[in-house]
Amino acid sequence: MMLDATQNYLQPLTEDQLFGWHSALFPTGRSGMYKIEVGRYRTGEMQIVSGAMGKEKIHYEAVAVEAVKKEMDNFLDWFNNDSSTDLVLKAAIAHFWFIIIHPFDDGNGRIGRAISDLLLTKADKSPERFYSMSSQILVERKRYYEVLQKVQHSSGDITEWLDWFLHCLKNALHETEKTLGKVVYKAEFWKHHEQTLLNERQRLVLNKLLDGFEGKLNSSKWAKISKCSPDTALRDIKDLMEKGILRQESEGGRSTNYELVELTNQKF
Numbered sequence: 001m002m003l004d005a006t007q008n009y010l011q012p013l014t015e016d017q018l019f020g021w022h023s024a025l026f027p028t029g030r031s032g033m034y035k036i037e038v039g040r041y042r043t044g045e046m047q048i049v050s051g052a053m054g055k056e057k058i059h060y061e062a063v064a065v066e067a068v069k070k071e072m073d074n075f076l077d078w079f080n081n082d083s084s085t086d087l088v089l090k091a092a093i094a095h096f097w098f099i100i101i102h103p104f105d106d107g108n109g110r111i112g113r114a115i116s117d118l119l120l121t122k123a124d125k126s127p128e129r130f131y132s133m134s135s136q137i138l139v140e141r142k143r144y145y146e147v148l149q150k151v152q153h154s155s156g157d158i159t160e161w162l163d164w165f166l167h168c169l170k171n172a173l174h175e176t177e178k179t180l181g182k183v184v185y186k187a188e189f190w191k192h193h194e195q196t197l198l199n200e201r202q203r204l205v206l207n208k209l210l211d212g213f214e215g216k217l218n219s220s221k222w223a224k225i226s227k228c229s230p231d232t233a234l235r236d237i238k239d240l241m242e243k244g245i246l247r248q249e250s251e252g253g254r255s256t257n258y259e260l261v262e263l264t265n266q267k268f
């Protein structure tokens with residue numbers, strides 16, 4: 001679904017395409033244990049609820065069933081023909097509008113997020129995706145629900161939603177920048193060390209450090225990761241320290257921890 005949305009962003013969005021996405025999301029015709037209406041608009045009323053059975057909290061009552069088709073026609077007409085709205089703002093408005101209609105039995109959140117990514121692809125004028133708004137929304141899911149909840153009950157003023165959406169987009173871009181930064185740094189690191197004599201264990205642990213090692217690296221973790229004896233681990237570490245690639249962390253606890261020396265400070 002996401003690929004179709006972001007690769008075919010220049011085509012108009014159609015009802016049939018939405019039905020196709022919905023069918024792709026629910027190939028068994030069920031959502032979990034429950035049979036749902038797949039590949040067509042819902043034919044029943046829709047409430048967004050949370051909480052355990054018997055203690056459900058109703059967050060929002062979606063558009064009445066008899067209005068779904070007409071509301072979706074209006075939505076698609078605006079989606080395909082409005083060219084006066086900035087595409088990033090349009091991505092935010094489209095998501096909110098789609099969620100308000102809640103046209104399907106299930107999967108509305110996922111399809112709504114794909115619709116946003118489609119418009120962001122259009123705004124970028126390129127199907128190459130380096131960031132994912134959908135993934136960032138999921139990371140910030142708690143606030144996403146809170147803002148949706150609040151703005152759904154405001155009388156038509158969606159400023160807070162637009163504000164949150166832009167903030168979330170900024171975070172998505174920052175996350176991508178961080179990831180790309182790591183990838184580029186790793187490539188530079190290995191280019192600099194093309195000629196450095198390193199064994200397989202050292203290469204393995206260095207790659208883990210470059211990918212963002214969780215926690216502190218000490219000699220026993222080294223031995224575990226590279227499946228060697230504690231003595232070998234210490235020898236490998238000492239060799240990297242002599243080469244200026246690793247250094248001892250200043251805040252030592254009971255065990256000695258090691259960290260990568262920034263590329264600019266390494267001796268070559």
Ligand SMILES: Nc1ncnc2c1ncn2[C@@H]1O[C@H](COP(=O)(O)OP(=O)(O)OP(=O)(O)O)[C@@H](O)[C@H]1O
Nearest residue numbers: 048059060099105106107108109110111145148149
């Ligand atoms: N008040 C609200 N609280 C939580 N979600 C809401 C609220 N109002 C609307 N929603 C939307 O409803 C979606 C859930 O609807 P639905 O279960 O049909 O989608 P889904 O794609 O199956 O679920 P999910 O988004 O959790 O993967 C949420 O993702 C969100 O976009």
